[in-house]
Amino acid sequence: MVGRGNSIIIVGGGASGVVLAAHLLMSSNSDLRVTLIEKRPHFGQGMAYSTLLSAHVLNVQASGMSAYAHDPTHFARWVLEHGFAKPDQGPFYAPRSLYARYLKDLLDDLVERERETGRLRLIAEESLSISPTPAGVEVVLANGTSVVGHLAVLATGHDEQPGAFQGHAIRMGTEADTAL
Numbered sequence: 001m002v003g004r005g006n007s008i009i010i011v012g013g014g015a016s017g018v019v020l021a022a023h024l025l026m027s028s029n030s031d032l033r034v035t036l037i038e039k040r041p042h043f044g045q046g047m048a049y050s051t052l053l054s055a056h057v058l059n060v061q062a063s064g065m066s067a068y069a070h071d072p073t074h075f076a077r078w079v080l081e082h083g084f085a086k087p088d089q090g091p092f093y094a095p096r097s098l099y100a101r102y103l104k105d106l107l108d109d110l111v112e113r114e115r116e117t118g119r120l121r122l123i124a125e126e127s128l129s130i131s132p133t134p135a136g137v138e139v140v141l142a143n144g145t146s147v148v149g150h151l152a153v154l155a156t157g158h159d160e161q162p163g164a165f166q167g168h169a170i171r172m173g174t175e176a177d178t179a180l
Contacts, residue, residue: 006031009139009147011127012155013038014046018103019067020155022110025119033119035147037139039126044103046157049096057093065099067106078102123147130154 008024010017013036021034036043040050058065062085066074076092079085079102085092107122114120126142136150 007033007035007136007149007151009035009037009137009149009152010155011037011130011139011152012046012157013040013043013122014155014157015044015049015099015103016046016157017153017155018044018107020153021120022067022106025110025114030117030119033121033149035121035123035149037123037125037127037141037147039124039142041124042100042104043122043124044107045100048158049100049103051096054095054097056096058096058099060093062092062094065094067103075099075102078105 006029010020017036017038021036024032024034040046042050062076062079063073066072066076068074075094079092079094079098080087084094084098110120111122123141125145127139128142129140130152131138131140133148136148137152139147139149139152141147
C-alpha cells in the first residue's frame, strides 16, 4: 500500500456507496484506490432504489437528486437527455427504479474511466467482518477471501430484517400491490 488513506474500502454498493466512490475518484491522487463491495446482485440500487414499481417515486424532484453537489442539475439533465421527462413539463418526481438506472450509468462511467488506472475495483460479495490491522483494515468476505485497505467506510443502508411491526406491514412487490 502506498500512502496512508490511499486505499479505501466502501462496504455497501448502494446509492451512498456509489456516490462516495464517484466523489473519491474525482481526486487527482493517482495513488488512490477505491474498492466497492456490494452483496446485492446490482450495484447502486440498495433497498431504496431496487423497487421496480413505477408508483414508488423519489421524495424529491429530479432537480434536487444530483449525485454531485458541485453539479446540482446532473440528475435532472440525465433525465432529460434520456427522454424520461420533457423540459417544459414542470417538477418531475422520478420513479426510484429510474434513479437506480442513473446510479448504474454513473458507476458504468466510473468503471470505464478508471479501467486503465485500476483505481476502482468492484466486488459483488457479502462482507462478514472488518478488523483493524497494523496498516489499516481487513474486510473478510463470505466467499472466504479478504480485502485490505487503509480505511473502510460503512455504507450499508437500511436494515433489511423485518421490524417489530412485521405482522402489520407488507412489502409491496407488484404494481397490483399499489393499485387503488
